[in-house]
Amino acid sequence: MPTRRFISTSKSRNIAGSVDIITIGGPYSNKASFFSNLNRTHNHVERKNMDWNSYFALRGTRRLYEYAFMVPSTVLGLLGGGYYFTRQDFDPTMLIFGVDQVLVYGIGTIASALLGLSLGAVVGNVIFRSVHSNARPLLDKMDREFFKRIALNRANPTGNLLTRPIPDFYGEKIKSVHDYRSWLRKQREYHRKTLYYI
Template identity: 40%
Template sequence: MASILTTKVAFRSLPRAPLEPKNGIVAVATRCNSTGATPKPTPETLNWTQYLAIRRQRHRWETVASVPTALFGLQGAIVYFSAQTVDFTTSIMGLDPMMFYGLATVGITGLGYLCGPIVGSSLWRISHRKTMHLIEEKDKEFHRRIVRNRVNPSAQSYNNPVPDFYGEKIGSLHQYRQWLRDQAKYRRKAQWATEEAS
């Protein structure tokens, strides 16, 4: 018992370390208990702000990819039709050959432009493989919300068109809230029109 008391007195007489760190380094003593159990990984989640930003980015990729595919279609059509021998005395499908080749070139360029979103979406999916399962889950949930909140288009008219039926223009939470307000406004207008007709 006497040894314990002398030890306590000895510790009290030792100088205390200052609370401020020297050279910006703080020594911290930690105790590590190893129980053998590994911590459970937290499930990955994607909030709505992130999802809508990703959705907007995917739409940009699809739109931007339309330009090179249209140019590729134009170049392919020009190369193909310029290699053809043209007999100006005969018509092709009732049209002058130059008129036909010009219209065909414009058509192939348009087809290339329409293939752009497919190419852009494919490239975007390849670049976002790691998070695709999260994005697909949010896509399903977003579609369910759109279907639940969108209006019945049967009451549409020239003066009261359906506002963004598929929610394609939604790219942020602000735009989603605006979409909900537009749906409510359409419902009110449609209801007033049916009440006035009665």
Template identity: 40%
Template sequence: MQNFASPLRRTCKDIPRFFGRTNGLNSSLRFNSTQVDAAKQLNWPEYFEIRRRRRQWQTVFTIPCALVGFFGGSFYFGSLATDPTKPIMGVDPMIFYGGCTVLCMGAGYVVGPSLGSTAWRVMNRKVVPQIDALDREFYKHVAKNRVAAELQSATNPVPDYYGEKVGSLKQYRQWLRDQAKYRRKAVLPEE
């Protein structure tokens, strides 16, 4: 009876081989959607444009988060019962609660860019690996070409040490010129 078994009665590990033979599919054929995305590499102008949009997302999220922190802090600390005769840590309660409200706004201001960056990464999942790779390469270039930190002084800091203001190839070239100019002035001071 085993010799006459139906071809439909196969084990799970035989199924890919069975379909591979009957459909004429090559075993080297792969269905991977990331191969198409990886083939298109971003160039530097596209990278700087995407980087600019990411910073816009961070800025857009910063303002509402700061406002939420301010209003949340003012609602919370404004609703607390205060006794003006009992200072909190040696400070008038109204001044202390006002300071806490400003700290809540500052916390929102600090959290906003992180939320904006996270939202940007979720919305642009396809280009995130390429952007991360180009970020690493760009920051290697910045670290290699910037002025050494020991050459700066408190009155004369290095211009844009981390390359944060670079938004295009033209600005990158200007950044390189500024770094070289600063390096010359620091090493060979004019008398």
């Protein structure tokens, strides 16, 4: 008899409060990782909600896409900028905007690498969104909810000191629900230290 799978919704407490969580039922669902079911879950276009563990997994996948394109684009930008500026006529007696030519060419090469880095992140994000087009509306919704909660729960930035900055101000290091709870504890601790100077 073939195994029957089903989709069920349940109310659960999480960082978004009360959010419907979609679970995939099956005899090995507790052992299966999210990535093994990623393609199958994306086929359910009618899904209205996404659980936070799935969101953080997709967020990590998006970051991998960005890194995968950032590395080659940065190298290409560096090599392209270096090639362009080394082909220019060099006269040590001439200045560019009152600055030595070597310094200007060096800055231009570094700027080309940084431009390649930025373009790689953009291209990686675009490709990720096209590959996971079914999950894109839910991911955008969860992004808005996540950053709203980051802005709501982070420590007061007016007490931010250069010697003691707010830990992970934008929540970039949060990769799971456990990381989010740890981030909340750090924000409360920072607020307490700033308020009572302890």
